[in-house]
Amino acid sequence: MLPAFGLYTHIRQNEVRSRALVAGLFALNLVLAYGIALVLRGMSANLPAGARPGFSAYLHAAFHDLLWIGPLSIAVTFAWLFIAYHAHRAMISATVGAHPVTREEAPDLYRLLEPLCISRGMAMPTLLIVDDPALNAYATGLNPEQYAITVTTGLRDALTPREMQAVLGHELTHIRNDDVRTMMIAIVIAGIFAFVAEAGYRTDLLRNLFSGNRDGKNRAGAVPAMLLGALLIALAWILSKAIRFALSRSREFVADAGAVELTKDPDALISALIKISGRGDLARAPSGVMELCFDNPRVGFTDFFATHPPIEARIDALMRYAGGRLPPPG
Template identity: 50%
Template sequence: MAAYGLYTHIASNKTRSMLLLAGLFLLIYVMVFAGALIGEVVVNSNGSVAYYINAATRDLIKALPFATIGAVLWIVIAYFGHQKMIDSITGSESVTRQEQPRLYNLLENLCISRGIPMPKLKVMDSDALNAFATGLNPRQYSVTVTTGLLRALNDDEMEAVLGHELTHIRNGDVQLMVVAVIIAGVVGFAAELFFRIFINSGFRFGGSPSRSSSSSDNNKGSGGGAVIVIIIAVALIALAWALSLVVRFALSRSRELLADAGSVELTKNPDAMISALRKIENRGELPGATSAVMEMCIDNPREGFADLFATHPSVDSRVAALVKFAGGHDPGRMALPSDTDAAEVSNGTETPPLPPRSGPWSNGKSLAGSAQEPLRGPWSRHA
């Protein structure tokens, strides 16, 4: 069914996401099957390919309940402990209205305007410009922003970022991404474990069979099948690991665009969302954060070859979507004000004059144009 409008796109995306998540769960069984193939070769290295596949299939059927229980147990553990793990990795701490009145009031006003339960508010001490939402139920929901973001954005831009994160919570993105990261983590952990064991054990083919004599007789002269089966198992493990990454990327990429649109729907201010994205662009790398944490952030910067594995659409494509569908205005890539100016901005909504360009976009002029040109578009001063 075709999607028309924001809410039908959200509903359609949820359906696709659940299918992707189911596929991600199936990858666990692929890993179990690959492990069964390797196990059968270890037990009997003189079997044929057909023998190993049949034996591994029987092993998989027997192991299905245990694999399912193990995966569910892992999800339950993460359900109760994932927030503590994220907080320990990022160093984020909860703040109150008295500690962060500006930030708290912006978030509270957005929640009141839409009847959304107020999530916990956390601040991470980092110069990086980023924010993310986490939680698997209303008691756990939280929105975390960095101190660098607080200094760099004015009130309108900060409100847009908070609206983006609230949309992730409203759309159920945070629950889905946490579960996806957990399941993909199981696949990745198992893949790494298999490869480490395979490399460090000095696995050799051609060992004598340890099965019964009847099994050996049935597979006599088929020792070469072990090599083929090991290759198949390694290929399955690598494929499962790669597909788990692809599913995570597919889930995250589509949701960022919808969260941008949801922020505009909450704030009615597309220019604020665009300017926030331009300021955050390529400045969001959190020191020491894992890839799982970065996937939940508003921006996950990647450059060069790493961009092939980006979990987020590029800022250019996100801005282009907001310009096309929300009527916003794109000022282009931006240089940030100094920390002193940014701190002054944090107390009001006015954007200070931007410094000259620096870096690869330098042309000797300020970002707003030459000194003689008036500021235009969303950056213009109101009389």
């Protein structure tokens, strides 16, 4: 969280860092592909004709495999991004059960969101509702025609108008700063890793491509090659998770600051954070969708694997830099 005068500088720096991190996810695709090639070569004990068995021979053979596996991996990534670009909002809405609401159906939400959009010259995003008692909200969309903000019925019932406007301002800031686009791309690319790894281990077609010499004479170096390949696959998966977490955690502070800039009401955002804390788990939402939410109570075995900063840290930042105050007891 930064003081208001530093918000735009932080947004620009965050965007540069985000583009580099997303580019890193594409690079991890190649690491993953090389790891799979090593594992498959080692499992089949198959080396090119004339190659002298040994660890270095497997490294060279896997590198030659990377010349076609790598481009194939990148092509699959771009194809999946194309599908997600056109259909991600519909897929997410179908998963969590969200549906759009008209002005007549949700006049309270329209009255709160419209002034925020007008103040920034932004087109009004589509409003959607999820019939869920959880207290949460999230933004989706990769272009202005797709932008949408989804809120749960639990959130709508629990928050005051001031608190709801603060949450809507937070989600609108994610849209305004292109956070949604960056996070969606990162989630889609990172999600491919599990699919590629599963295909590499379970698809008979890929196994057959590397089938061949199984009589044992090429086994020298096979086990170290498989171990290195497994290590690279695990490393790619862990780093992809870390990249997604870094993107999400840093942007939540910026979105909180943007909400305060829009509403001029840090106290309302603090009050909303207190009410939402620990009550935001959407039962039907997969982990990728929860990473887009206002709060993600799903935490890994250490805080390193949390996609959002702790609620307490967000409240502390609002109090230190935005002059916010805790609500009175009771």
